[in-house]
Amino acid sequence: MNIAGRPSAPLMSNPRADRVRDVAKLAGRPARLKTGRFVAEGPQAVREALLSHRADMQDGGTGVVLEVFATETCLERLPELAELASDVPLRLATDEVIGAMATTISPQGIVAVCRITDFSLEDVLASGARLVAVLCEVRDPGNAGTILRAADSAGADAVVLTTSSVDIHNPKAVRSTAGSLFHLPVITGADFDAVVSALHAHGITVLAADGYGNVDLDRLQDESAVRRLAPALSEEADDAAGADAPGLEPSQPRLENPSAWLFGNEAQGLADAQLAAADYRVAVPVYGRAESLNVGTAATVCLYASARAQNR
Amino acid sequence: MNIAGRPSAPLMSNPRADRVRDVAKLAGRPARLKTGRFVAEGPQAVREALLSHRADMQDGGTGVVLEVFATETCLERLPELAELASDVPLRLATDEVIGAMATTISPQGIVAVCRITDFSLEDVLASGARLVAVLCEVRDPGNAGTILRAADSAGADAVVLTTSSVDIHNPKAVRSTAGSLFHLPVITGADFDAVVSALHAHGITVLAADGYGNVDLDRLQDESAVRRLAPALSEEADDAAGADAPGLEPSQPRLENPSAWLFGNEAQGLADAQLAAADYRVAVPVYGRAESLNVGTAATVCLYASARAQNR
Numbered sequence: 001m002n003i004a005g006r007p008s009a010p011l012m013s014n015p016r017a018d019r020v021r022d023v024a025k026l027a028g029r030p031a032r033l034k035t036g037r038f039v040a041e042g043p044q045a046v047r048e049a050l051l052s053h054r055a056d057m058q059d060g061g062t063g064v065v066l067e068v069f070a071t072e073t074c075l076e077r078l079p080e081l082a083e084l085a086s087d088v089p090l091r092l093a094t095d096e097v098i099g100a101m102a103t104t105i106s107p108q109g110i111v112a113v114c115r116i117t118d119f120s121l122e123d124v125l126a127s128g129a130r131l132v133a134v135l136c137e138v139r140d141p142g143n144a145g146t147i148l149r150a151a152d153s154a155g156a157d158a159v160v161l162t163t164s165s166v167d168i169h170n171p172k173a174v175r176s177t178a179g180s181l182f183h184l185p186v187i188t189g190a191d192f193d194a195v196v197s198a199l200h201a202h203g204i205t206v207l208a209a210d211g212y213g214n215v216d217l218d219r220l221q222d223e224s225a226v227r228r229l230a231p232a233l234s235e236e237a238d239d240a241a242g243a244d245a246p247g248l249e250p251s252q253p254r255l256e257n258p259s260a261w262l263f264g265n266e267a268q269g270l271a272d273a274q275l276a277a278a279d280y281r282v283a284v285p286v287y288g289r290a291e292s293l294n295v296g297t298a299a300t301v302c303l304y305a306s307a308r309a310q311n312r
Numbered sequence: 313m314n315i316a317g318r319p320s321a322p323l324m325s326n327p328r329a330d331r332v333r334d335v336a337k338l339a340g341r342p343a344r345l346k347t348g349r350f351v352a353e354g355p356q357a358v359r360e361a362l363l364s365h366r367a368d369m370q371d372g373g374t375g376v377v378l379e380v381f382a383t384e385t386c387l388e389r390l391p392e393l394a395e396l397a398s399d400v401p402l403r404l405a406t407d408e409v410i411g412a413m414a415t416t417i418s419p420q421g422i423v424a425v426c427r428i429t430d431f432s433l434e435d436v437l438a439s440g441a442r443l444v445a446v447l448c449e450v451r452d453p454g455n456a457g458t459i460l461r462a463a464d465s466a467g468a469d470a471v472v473l474t475t476s477s478v479d480i481h482n483p484k485a486v487r488s489t490a491g492s493l494f495h496l497p498v499i500t501g502a503d504f505d506a507v508v509s510a511l512h513a514h515g516i517t518v519l520a521a522d523g524y525g526n527v528d529l530d531r532l533q534d535e536s537a538v539r540r541l542a543p544a545l546s547e548e549a550d551d552a553a554g555a556d557a558p559g560l561e562p563s564q565p566r567l568e569n570p571s572a573w574l575f576g577n578e579a580q581g582l583a584d585a586q587l588a589a590a591d592y593r594v595a596v597p598v599y600g601r602a603e604s605l606n607v608g609t610a611a612t613v614c615l616y617a618s619a620r621a622q623n624r
Binding site for chain 1: 458461463468491495496530533537538540542598602606608609612616620
C-alpha cells in the first residue's frame with residue numbers, strides 16, 4: 001500500500017526487530033526517562049497526539065509525534081489518521097509488530113511514539129493561569145486519567161503531578177486520559193512545596209479537596225452564584241456581614257478567583273503537611289451512603305464548580 | 313485458627329475442588345444467571361457487602377452475603393471483617409484457593425459470594441424516588457462503576473441498567489463500583505420504554521444527558537440557585553417572563569423537581585429514540601479542548617447538579 005501518496009517503505013513484519021523492541025521498552029519508566037519518549041496506543045490517542053502535533057507545528061514548535069506505526073487495515077478503516085500523519089514518519093507494520101510494541105491487548109492497529117514535553121509551571125502561571133489541578137501522590141493510572149480528562153473538560157490551564165504521583169506517561173495512564181494528555185500542559189515530577197510557593201507567588205488561591213474540610217463546596221457555589229446572578233443581594237449581605245440571609249454571608253474563598261485544587265492519594269487523602277500548605281480545606285458533600293468520594297469524582301465536581309464560577 | 317470463637321472448619325486448600333470451581337464460574341454470566349449469585353472480591357467490596365447484609369438482616373430481610381472465603385493472613389490483618397461476618401458462613405482458605413476463586417490478580421485474600429437482589433423499579437418509584445440514574449447501553453464496566461459511585465455519592469434513589477448495558481455483576485464492574493453496588497437499589501435488565509413509562513407515571517422528569525442538547529446544565533443550575541437563594545428575584549423574573557435579567561427567565565426543567573437522568577453508550581451516546589423519549593435534552597458544557605465528556609464525568613456533573621438543587 002502506498003500511504004497517502006508517499007513512497008512506500010517495506011512492511012515491518014519482525015516483532016523481534018530492534019526497532020520494535022525499542023518501542024516496546026517505552027512501557028517501562030527507565031526507557032522513558034532515558035529517551036524522553038512515550039507511546040500512545042490506539043486510534044483515539046494517536047489521533048489526539050497528531051492533532052496536537054499539527055497545532056504545535058503551526059505555532060512554530062517541534063511537535064509531539066516522532067513516528068507512527070500502523071497496520072494497513074487500520075489505515076484503510078480510518079483514512080483520516082494517515083491524512084493527519086502526513087508530516088510525520090509513518091510505517092506500515094503487521095498486527096504482530098503492533099502487538100509487540102503495545103501493552104494493550106487490542107491496540108487496534110496503531111501506535112505513535114511521542115516526545116515527552118517539559119512544560120514549566122512558571123511559564124504556565126506567568127501566562128495567566130486561573131485554574132490548575134495538582135495531583136499529590138495520586139497513584140492509580142485510572143484515577144490520574146479521570147482527573148486529567150475532567151481538568152480538560154473544565155478548561156483548566158494546567159495539571160501538575162507531584163514527584164510521588166503515578167507516571168502519567170505509562171501506557172495505562174496515557175490510555176486512561178483518552179487524549180486529554182495532549183490537550184493541556186501537564187507538569188510532572190514537581191516538588192510539592194515549590195508548586196505551592198509558585199502558586200502563591202502568582203496570587204492563586206490553593207484549595208485542598210478534603211473530605212474533612214471545614215469549607216463546604218456547595219456553600220462556595222451558592223455564594224458565587226449569588227454574586228453572579230444577584231449582585232445587589234450579595235452586597236447587602238456583605239454590608240450586613242452575615243445577618244439572617246443563609247448562604248449569603250461573605251465567607252472564605254471565592255470560586256471565581258484564580259484557584260488551584262490539590263487532590264490527594266486515593267487511600268490516605270492529602271497528607272497533613274499538604275493540607276496545612278493549602279489556603280482552605282474544601283469538602284465535597286456526600287449525599288448518599290458512600291463513605292467518601294473517589295478522588296476522580298471529587299476532582300470532577302471541584303473543577304467543574306470552579307469552571308462554572310469563573311465563567312470559563 | 314479459630315475464627316472469632318467459632319468452631320474451626322478445615323482449611324480449604326485444593327484450588328481444583330468443586331466448591332472452588334463453582335465460585336470461579338460466577339465470573340461468567342451464564343453461571344450468574346443460573347444461580348442468581350455473584351462474587352465480591354477484596355476487602356473493600358466484601359466489607360461493603362457485609363455491612364449491607366447486616367443492615368438488611370436487621371430490617372428483616374434475607375441479607376446479601378451467602379458465604380465468605382478468606383485467608384488467615386487477611387483476617388489477622390483486618391479482624392473487623394471476621395467480626396462483620398459473624399452471622400454468615402466464613403471459611404478459611406489458602407491464597408491459592410482464593411486466587412482460583414477470584415478474577416483479580418490480587419484479591420487480597422478475601423471474596424464473598426453474594427445474592428443478586430432483584431429490585432423492582434415500581435417499588436422504588438412508589439416509595440418516592442426523586443433522583444434516578446438510567447444507564448442506556450453503557451458497555452464499559454469501568455464507566456458503569458463510575459456512574460454508580462457518583463449516583464451513590466449524590467444520594468440517588470436508584471440506578472437502572474437497560475438490557476443492553478454491561479452486566480453490573482461481572483467481576484470487573486463489581487470492583488469498579490467500589491462498594492456502591494451495595495448502597496442503593498440497582499435494577500438490571502430493564503426495558504427502556506417500560507422504564508420511561510414508569511418514570512412518567514410517577515411524575516418524574518426525564519432528562520437526557522446529551523452533548524448536543526439544547527438545554528444548558530449551567531443555566532438550569534443558575535436558575536435553580538436563584539430560586540433557592542433569591543426567591544424574590546426569581547418571582548420578579550417569572551412575572552417579567554424573561555426580560556433583561558440574564559439567567560433568570562423561567563425556562564425548561566427545574567433541577568429541584570424529581571428527575572431521572574439518561575446516560576448513553578460511550579461511543580454513540582443516546583440513540584435518537586432514547587433522546588425523543590426524554591422530556592429534555594441537557595448538555596453539560598465543555599470548557600476546554602475535550603471534544604466531548606466521558607460518560608462517567610458527565611454523569612458525575614449531572615447527578616451532583618440535581619442533588620444540590622434538591623438539597624439532598
